[in-house]
Amino acid sequence: MISDRDPSLSGESRTDSRRMLGRLRGVMAEQSAGQERLDKIVRLISEEMHCEVCSVYLFRDTETLELCATEGLKAEAVHQTRLRVGEGLVGRVARAGHVINTADAPSARGFRYMPETGEEIYSSFLGLPIQRLGEMLGVLVVQSKEAREFSELEVETVEVVAMVLAEMTELGAFVGEGAALKARHSEPKLIRGGTGQEGSAEGHVWLHEPRVVVTNPIAEDPQKELERLSEAVEKLRVGVNRMLDGAKGGDTDQLEVLEAYRMFANSKGWMRRMEEDIARGLSAEAAVEKEQSTARARMSQVNDQYLRERLHDLDDLSNRLLRILTGQGSETGAEMPPDPVLIARNIGPAELLDYGRSLKGIVLEQGSVGSHAAIVARALAIPLVIHAERITTEALNGDHIMVDGDQGIVHLRPDDTVVSAFRDKMAMEAEAVERYASIREKPAETLDGRVISLQMNAGLMADLPSLEGSGADGVGLFRTELQFLVRNQMPRRTELAALYARVLDAAQGKRVVFRTLDIGSDKVLPYMKPQDEPNPALGWRAIRVGLDKPGVMRMQLQALLRAASGRPLTVMFPFVAQSEEYNSACAEMNKALERERILGHAIPESLDVGAMLETPSLAFAPDKFFEDVGFLSIGGNDLKQFFFAADRENERVRRRYDTLNVSFLSFIETIVQRCQKFDTPLSFCGEDAGRPVEAVCLAAIGLDTLSMRPASIGPVKSILRGVDLSQVKSVIDEARNRGEQSVRRAVVDYLRSEGWAV
Template identity: 45%
Template sequence: TAEAGVQRAFDDVRTRLGQSTDPYIRERLSDLQDLSNRLLLRLTGRAAADPSSLPDDMIVVARDMGPAELLDYDRTRLRGVVLEEGSALSHVAIVARALDIPVVGRAPDVLSRIEAGDPIVVDGDNAQVLVRPAEDILQTVHAAIDARAERRRKYMALRDFPSATRDQARISLNMNAGLLIDMQHLDETGADGVGLYRTEIPFMVRSEFPDVDAQAWLYGRVLDLADGKPVTFRTLDVGGDKVLPYLGAFGDDNPAMGWRAIRIGLDRPAMLRRQLRALILAANGRPLSVMFPMIAEVAELLSARHLLALELDRAKRRGQAVPEQLRVGVMFEVPALAWQLDSLLPHVDFVSVGTNDLLQFLYAADRGNSRLAGRYDSLSPALLRLLHFVVGKVRPAGVDIAVCGEMAGRPVEALALLAIGVRTLSMSPGAIGPVKAMIRSLDLNDAVGFMNSALTQPDRPLRETLRLFAADHSIEI
């Protein structure tokens, strides 16, 4: 039968790929499993479960998941995600945290241990999954949830207070976003603006590439909802584990370092020009900030800026309004760019550090590989010294520098970033309260002096050292 043929084909491919030592190849088994399941459902005449018909207070347990798949579920009912694979820095985990959904990855054999309908507790903060917990455990969990809610109320009370240290250093706190619904958090959190708008997320949930008018409407709504607060739009950053369903995977052996982000935009300039055209239309004379991702050479930025200039000229010829102020920046995530800063800085208005990719490229460690998760600390002297070097180059040149990776949203890491000279942070909305509380309890001069000394010490992660410093100085982390 056709069903048997599909199953035999999948079993054969699974046997061959399962012998591979390449983590990426092995992870593709989950894609093939999903394809096989969908084919079998179609052949047998059974319908796949409709995510919108699933129950309230649900937790999704899966082998793996992409960010677009996560968005299939009703976020008002989805309470958590548990994955056998993946890591804290995978894109699905980042999107889940932005949606305030706890996610735990690297849970081996969890699918074989959990039945549909089982009560589960997902503790994303501590990477724990409790299956069929006893009543006394549930009471403890509910107490922890109540305590968390109380902390959130305390953080909300800080909303209208300035984000300034005890010695009056002003720190700009911004939020990361990727969907229109995220924009409501701009007012709720009191964020200064949107430091990173991920334009690829709306592309990932569509069945076809959106045209210029559809993109312009979306970006215009983002600017409307921002109500005058600055928004930094990152151009399309797909590839790796962010696949557009209408383009498919690109077949790269190492997708994280393959054909992705600005490389796609420059090789397919019509795609990038349509997006830039839409951004100019959406601005309609308002200020516009555009950020190009994964720039590895200055020549790539210059090529991208050339395409932007062509679109600005096109708008002027047609009598369309152009941005009253245009800011152009880059994501610093490829380490090679650190040694090109003298050539880069005259061509940019700002630099935004993407610490997630920077960490994986610096240590040659795939951030989606569960075997490497946690092996290299974001508070390692190597990364902090690199960032300290970059800040020391960028700020004296009169160019703004921000951090928009996951480091910015964790109080201990944020403390380290401030101590090496960063003054602008962008993070998921839920992280703004804890980071602001840390900032308002911090004497920045003390932290700078401590960090200058710590970075000269033997190479070992500074996480515990920073925690002790915070405890000694009553810094809220």
């Protein structure tokens, strides 16, 4: 509790702040239009602050601020004066999210003279961000003719008012004339992101972390609000202690996170700041959210990863506390819609698996094409859009949404025209799926008599029903790391053996290629200490981790051998860059095999051991490697990024380089020729294998096996059955001889001339 003697907040300041908020509450209670209400508020603030000017600027769009109300500046400037973010003192406040307090505004850095406002006669300037949970909504400005800096207590008072304005803006209190005063969360919104998983989906928004709406930002009885806050914090502390008790004896990293939670939950500084905000006139909820907004604003400015994680812990605790105070979020028991499209800033693989196939689509504000969430989304065949900026602040539970995973586009609250066009597209896709079903049991035999084996990628038991339904010849890649990523501790050998056995059972005799643990880079196990590497994609990952930690590799190899239980087994080592790495991994397999013999366990009927070719160096390995290796699978996603020196997680560059670039295609052809020379079985695995034009070209240059996501098998099989690969090869060679950088245009033109809609 705060006593009247608390030096950090004088009684006079508390009284001024409460009086102003009390008058604000009165304005909010009036039945008036949004513009009229905003006009009254700026007049009220000007009177209470004893300043000649008070102005509110709100965002018209993501880069433009609009003067929406003023007391003291020229009335005709309202809805006419606009500033870009970073332009003038107001724009600087919006860009940095920091207070600007100066006694001589015209001399301040970045000042911009706007003659239409008549502000040149005002010397002092105080500008504060109007923001909610790190989302910038606008800028509140007070000015006076007297050349003076505003006192710390005055700044604190206006900060509290800005907080209330943010909540009122969120609640739509100022909806009215002017582009910046349109109702939030009501208009159609097109959001462009990146493709994480292809496909289209229509449904209704389900927020992974529901927004808590503060409907009572101003306190009527501060003492009562202090009591409410105290009770809620006590509930929070009890809950954190309960989680800690349940986690004892378990994962160390999880315990460390919970200990950080407990530290924040018991922080006297955090509690004191919220109590001070209540004393100024905020409700308990608004006080919590004010501190949360401050933490989020700091989070966006901090580069230190450890400090960012701690601020994220505080953010999460604030959410829990708000849910306790408001009864919103998970406490409400809100029901998921029947057609949910999940919206989240980011999400872990275990959380995503909990939702399962009930999701129609997924949209993430963060994420990456190689993230855990993307891997699971592909496994579940759920359309995924990543890097959808501001989606968590724009969307509300229940909003109508359409997700175009092919283009990386989200239509939020779409209008009738968009809905009609999108549904037409989905209907065409559904018709294509029906056509593909008719050739499911037929081979991918081309017009010139070549049969291409089409296999599917998998990583979950949930994938295996797709093996029969898709028409795949087998599983060309089973990712084993997902079972490690979704747990808080290392899985046991018996658990893995049971899982791998179920995978082989579900395959019903079809070949399954088990890729050993591929961790590192973007796939960090929750129970492994993250490695601070400047470029993790080129760092300690995959086979390098396995050889440096042979105990983990042996445990997994033993689990695979036991799962086979006398049946044929195929194992592939990932990210092999040198032949010595493959030889060392094979030596570990031989040790595991010998141990199983000694223990009297059944030995696989046949054992095929291969490697993934994901680094250019392996393509130039000695001839003996190609003679010895059981098979090779080109990992197209990684190989392409290393070949072009273009990080596939970097949206700025990953789309700049084409798989059908002559240099890359010629490099793949070199690998094909080396494998043909030594009769080494070769396949191509990755996103490009599942794209019809790319698949045709890869087959034309000699690849007989392609592995892709199950949904791609139908389209690829359909086009392969209708083309003559020898003619496609001629088209490729002619384009190469003409010196073209890519063969894409030539091949697409040829396919269109043959009647294919590509």
